[in-house]
Amino acid sequence: MPFPIYIGWGLLAPVCLSLFYGSLSYPAMKALGYQPNHSVRYRISVYLFPMLLFLGWGMFNIPLPLVYILAFLEKVFRIDRKNMGHTKELILVNLSHLTSMALHMILIGVFSLILRMPMNELLRQPFWRILTICSVLAANSLLTLLIPHTDIVGEVFRTQAESAEVRPFLIFLWFCNAFLLVDSVLCISSIDWRLLPLFLVGSTVLLEFYLIRFLKHLYNLLKEHYVEEEHRSLMKKLEQQKQDAAKLRSRSERDPMTKVFTRRYVLEQTEFLLKAKKPFSFVYLDLDHLKQINDKEGHEAGDLYISRFAEEFSRMLRKTDIFSRVGGDEFVVLLPGCEEEKAAERMEAIRSRLSEEFHPPYSFSYGIFYVSGRNAHSVEQIFRSADLAMYQDKQARES
Structure with missing residues (x-):
């Protein structure tokens, strides 16, 4: 039987965590400059689809690359293009999906090394499928919970995500997602090599290292632009206030009828x-x-x-x-x-x-x-x- 079915209380864990993660997404997306509505489409993409996807992966040994592709499409479906710039939308989807994939594959590789069990054998067991996906959902929930409290990061992302400096980073994100998707094939392959999990973890960690470095450099660059724009905006406001004050002073100093x-x-x-x-x-x-x-x-x-x-x-x-x-x-x-x-x-x-x-x-x-x-x-x-x-x-x- 290629896809044995698992039915048990353990399935409640990914269901509850996916619903909890979905409930935290609204304030996080709002903090990043996206104003999601509460339409049926939004509720389905945030609550129903992820719950069914992770529930199905816990019940069936669905090929991991397919799970990643479906999760990516769910994030794309969630975004309303009318409310967000195209670049900002793609960054949000690619970055969140990339970090989730990387963490998930690192966990699979680490557990495989600890148990000395091939990764494809590990994923055939419902317990490890549920444990790895629940760990990712818990980590994402914690990160999502912190996003609304990082005011300066959210403000920089809201105001600078459409700038020209972001385009190379977006291309890099596409490359990273494609690279990890190809790497995920190793998790379900039957290659008999004990160091394969170590290779997978090492390559993923290295990719995350370069991603973090890229993110840090980009953030510093965008923050500098943000501070410059804030300074210019503040100077304009101060100049406008001076002009308004001068007008008020002129009105108080001049007689309305005679202008003396x-x-x-x-x-x-x-x-x-x-x-x-x-x-x-x-x-x-x-x-x-x-x-x-x-x-x-x-x-x-x-x-x-x-x-x-x-x-x-x-x-x-x-x-x-x-x-x-x-x-x-x-x-x-x-x-x-x-x-x-x-x-x-x-x-x-x-x-x-x-x-x-x-x-x-x-x-x-x-x-x-x-x-x-x-x-x-x-x-x-x-x-x-x-x-x-x-x-x-x-x-x-x-x-």
Whole structure:
């Protein structure tokens, strides 16, 4: 009878371990960048097919190369190509299958050497078939359990698996899988050579050694690329944050309607000049006749009048001057390094020009408070003094 059947309680071991291994595959695959769904196809490939395959191998002495081929096809069937890059998919399938085959064949060779029994005779006994496959399932389960906790390894694999550096490694994996599949024929052959198991174990271990070296070199290379990409991504985020912060700062510093500086900004700059003990003139402005415009033409016309005044007034200032809106129709001009007499001449010239060159004319009253840099004043005192001087100017012009 070429395929004697084994029925016994020992078959529960590969069944339970294959189901346990299948239950661990979802978080492991997710950690490696694959998002498996819970479709019927996925459940069949993860739970039902491996269980039936290992159960069948425990019951029947199915040729080992055929078992490996079926296990490989099961892994291919499990992957949904729509959710994963082609290179990443092939690496995941080939690497997991290769490590399982290598461990299994090493166990077969080691047990054969210990028992001094030919490998084909060893595999005819259900106990050793079940023991070797259960050992592989247990080792794979432990490795699968550790994968979600290796964050950096998973991140490197997720982000770099499609890079050009991976292509030679994928070719090497194909070669290793084919090499071990051919070697598996030795496990079922009837070659009468006592050192055959040692040859099988030695060649498989040597192949795994080169695989680990290749993996380590590739990982270091991909990790370096990953760190570089993370650095570039971080720099982009920092630059974007700087731009966002600059936009927010600009919005907080500029009056929405007139686009000139805000009250808060001019007070901060005044405080800065005071602390630096630098001379400046603080000019307080108030538009004339705005109430009449609002009453006669409406508040929209009044807002337009304020905006146009701010635009035209700004054009007549120096780049170092700070012009801000501090109230409805009230403005402040900060003139660094400008003495009171010079500031008054400039304000008179601007007022004359705005009233003569534009229709309707822009009319305003102003008050100046000069800070020499040596005298001690608070921002509030400067503000009140310039405001009082502005009202005196308004009263003098209206009388």
